Amino acid sequence: MFECLMYLFENYNHSEMDVMMENKILTDELSEAGFQKDAVFKALAWIEGLADMQNSLDYSALSQQPLQSVRVFTTNECVQLDKECRGFVYFLESIGVLNPETREMVIERATQIESKSFSVDDLKWVVLMVLFNLPDQQAAFTQLEGLMFDEGGGTMH
Known part of the structure; x- marks a missing residue:
């Protein structure tokens, strides 16, 4: 799972590709890259959890002392x-x-x-x-x- 996360971070966040592509397309691409579907699903769930945390964060608090x-x-x-x-x-x-x-x-x-x-x-x-x-x-x-x-x-x- 962690290797899949690192792969996603290195190949999608640092490129001009659309990170928010459809899960099925991303799952297929990661499977073709050699990742097992179970690891892919867990990595995508991890990213969704991070997105949920980011969406609920009060950004005004980040700049406070x-x-x-x-x-x-x-x-x-x-x-x-x-x-x-x-x-x-x-x-x-x-x-x-x-x-x-x-x-x-x-x-x-x-x-x-x-x-x-x-x-x-x-x-x-x-x-x-x-x-x-x-x-x-x-x-x-x-x-x-x-x-x-x-x-x-x-x-x-």
Whole structure:
């Protein structure tokens, strides 16, 4: 499922193709690309969940000053997101890539990924996917993209 999401993000969001194409056409194209229908359906459901979250988000809150609080992860979130992932979420919030609203979107979407070995690299892709279509988040998207693809290979956090 996650590989299918990454494929969609890389091939449809960064191209001039219509991302909102009919599900059947997209399902057929992804099947031809080698993805199993089950993974395709789960990936499309994941994207629909992200769209629902984005549609319900109060964008005026995104520009407000962040609260000075610490996010405590639930037991289920700790099972899904290891210590390194949780630390990376804190790091992204501390440098302004994420705010409380986008942080919650990232955590919710990341915990919906079906993977036995979800890593920080996977989390970075989830953050990119969440930020990509949000208004006024281009700077945060670009900042994370710079961290991810930094040719210097320095430490991320």
